[in-house]
Amino acid sequence: MRLMKIPYSDGSLNENKGCEKAPNQVAKLIDEVWSNENHKNVEFEIGENIDFKNNLKKADIYLGGDHSITYWTFKEFVKEQKNPGIIIFDAHPDLFNEFKEPTHGDWLYFLIEEKLIKPENIIIIGLRNSHVKEIGYALKNKIKLYPMNKIFNNIENVCDTIMELAMGFDSVYLSLDIDVLDPAFAPGTDYLEPGGLSSRELIYFIKRLKMLKKLKKVDLVEINPDKDINDMTSKLGAKIIKELY
Numbered sequence: 001m002r003l004m005k006i007p008y009s010d011g012s013l014n015e016n017k018g019c020e021k022a023p024n025q026v027a028k029l030i031d032e033v034w035s036n037e038n039h040k041n042v043e044f045e046i047g048e049n050i051d052f053k054n055n056l057k058k059a060d061i062y063l064g065g066d067h068s069i070t071y072w073t074f075k076e077f078v079k080e081q082k083n084p085g086i087i088i089f090d091a092h093p094d095l096f097n098e099f100k101e102p103t104h105g106d107w108l109y110f111l112i113e114e115k116l117i118k119p120e121n122i123i124i125i126g127l128r129n130s131h132v133k134e135i136g137y138a139l140k141n142k143i144k145l146y147p148m149n150k151i152f153n154n155i156e157n158v159c160d161t162i163m164e165l166a167m168g169f170d171s172v173y174l175s176l177d178i179d180v181l182d183p184a185f186a187p188g189t190d191y192l193e194p195g196g197l198s199s200r201e202l203i204y205f206i207k208r209l210k211m212l213k214k215l216k217k218v219d220l221v222e223i224n225p226d227k228d229i230n231d232m233t234s235k236l237g238a239k240i241i242k243e244l245y
Helices: 019-032 069-080 107-113 132-140 155-166 199-209 232-243
Strands: 002-006 045-048 061-064 084-089 122-125 144-146 171-177 215-221
Touching: 002 019, 019 045, 019 061, 019 232, 061 069, 061 232, 069 084, 069 107, 069 171, 069 215, 084 155, 084 199, 122 155, 132 144, 144 155, 155 199, 171 199, 199 232, 215 232
Parallel strands: 002 045, 002 061, 061 215, 084 122, 084 171, 122 144, 171 215
Antiparallel strands: none
């Protein structure tokens, strides 16, 4: 499997950078995860992509960096896809547009407005802090939303529904924002939103979704080592990557 590090945080609205350090930190810890939970040790070919906006190198997994990188990675992904879908795990819908270029807070808005993705082919899971303008935009465009209060105690059924929806796409892109997790499990991120998924719940979703033959690309974003505690979040990022394959 090819993993591409994208050490970029200029799309972050937070003045205190740090997400650009995540790719190296997480990649360094991957070998400490001896195998995934199916007792398989997946070997990764790891590269780095600095000039990703102008020359995105192909990979199975893109390791950011802030969430704005998904605008660029998905934009390249759709060039070879007829009817792609995207499944996003995030505490926020990333539809609040106030800027001329994509940021980590509105990259999805840009993809929709530039008609790079059909809104009805977007699934967002784990929401729990959304501006009313974002929800209004999402509902108007028929984006499929699964906020935490809809998921709670209903994970298996929600996952079944998402798997069925994904079967209607020709290909699937999976974007994992680490802040979908409750801060108790992932403190190393810029926006701590209480009431999120547990690490075990996210791994459950991943283990199900990776069974989709249509799953083609994955990214993992928004880990900030500067705000981490004992590498908890970076280590979890390394485990997530191993569980993907």
